[in-house]
Amino acid sequence: MSIPRCAFLASMLTIVAMTGCSEVSGTGRKQLMLVSTSQEMKLGAEAYQEVLASEKLSTNTRMAAVVKRVGQRIAAVADRPDFEWEFNLIESDQVNAFCLPGGKIAVYTGILPIMKNEAGMAAVMGHEVAHAIARHGAERMSQQLSVQVLQEGLSRGLGNASPMMRKGVLGAFGIGTNVGVMLPFSRTHELEADKLGLRYCAMAGYDPREAVRLWQRMKDASSGKPPEFLSTHPSEDNRIAQLEDEMDDAMDLYEDASDQHGLGESW
Numbered sequence: 001m002s003i004p005r006c007a008f009l010a011s012m013l014t015i016v017a018m019t020g021c022s023e024v025s026g027t028g029r030k031q032l033m034l035v036s037t038s039q040e041m042k043l044g045a046e047a048y049q050e051v052l053a054s055e056k057l058s059t060n061t062r063m064a065a066v067v068k069r070v071g072q073r074i075a076a077v078a079d080r081p082d083f084e085w086e087f088n089l090i091e092s093d094q095v096n097a098f099c100l101p102g103g104k105i106a107v108y109t110g111i112l113p114i115m116k117n118e119a120g121m122a123a124v125m126g127h128e129v130a131h132a133i134a135r136h137g138a139e140r141m142s143q144q145l146s147v148q149v150l151q152e153g154l155s156r157g158l159g160n161a162s163p164m165m166r167k168g169v170l171g172a173f174g175i176g177t178n179v180g181v182m183l184p185f186s187r188t189h190e191l192e193a194d195k196l197g198l199r200y201c202a203m204a205g206y207d208p209r210e211a212v213r214l215w216q217r218m219k220d221a222s223s224g225k226p227p228e229f230l231s232t233h234p235s236e237d238n239r240i241a242q243l244e245d246e247m248d249d250a251m252d253l254y255e256d257a258s259d260q261h262g263l264g265e266s267w
């Protein structure tokens with residue numbers, strides 16, 4: 001190997017080593033990170049527009065208002081003033097909800113019966129917001145895509161990206177659209193999102209104990225086949241066990257919340 005090439009590789013490795021790691025606030029877990037926050041938020045906003053353009057917004061104004069209300073309360077405690085929050089209710093049988101980087105939230109009408117009340121919705125939204133704040137999508141992109149492909153895709157944006165790249169980006173954020181490319185988040189990401197999400201739910205003034213009941217309803221509804229927005233791992237039983245371990249801390253946060261809403265409105 002010639003010296004210049006070797007020096008080039010060494011400097012690249014140094015750059016990756018210097019920029020390639022970050023820490024999840026709230027859990028302290030170290031994560032591989034080759035994507036900047038601004039790149040991720042740009043992709044998040046593009047992916048959100050893409051989903052909204054291909055789906056039908058619900059005309060149920062009552063429930064759309066509930067989505068906004070619960071979403072704003074979760075956003076208020078998530079402490080990301082740089083996010084440009086948006087909350088939409090999509091008309092679809094899919095049992096699904098997501099939050100993209102930048103605070104772009106969507107709830108599908110198919111999941112409303114399982115949510116059952118505002119506290120159940122807050123539990124799901126808290127979980128989805130936690131995926132965005134802990135940068136799980138960007139971490140997954142960092143893990144799965146080569147640096148070169150990643151940089152090409154990021155610099156071109158979703159609009160000009162190849163179909164493969166688009167699918168990869170949307171999948172990394174946990175969006176399946178209609179083509180079944182949704183990649184399940186890892187067990188680590190799911191449990192981390194549950195843990196942080198429970199805190200957001202409690203800090204927003206919703207009874208965190210409803211999160212356990214929500215996962216039980218999810219388990220009953222899924223009867224063997226997990227809903228789209230859940231991965232097959234961890235099992236609902238593992239999630240519930242972790243939530244129960246975290247419940248004392250969550251109840252303290254709930255009691256300290258400036259406004260307590262209990263379960264909120266039910267439907």
Ligand SMILES: [Zn+2]
Pocket residue numbers: 127131185189190193229230
């Ligand atoms: Zn999740």
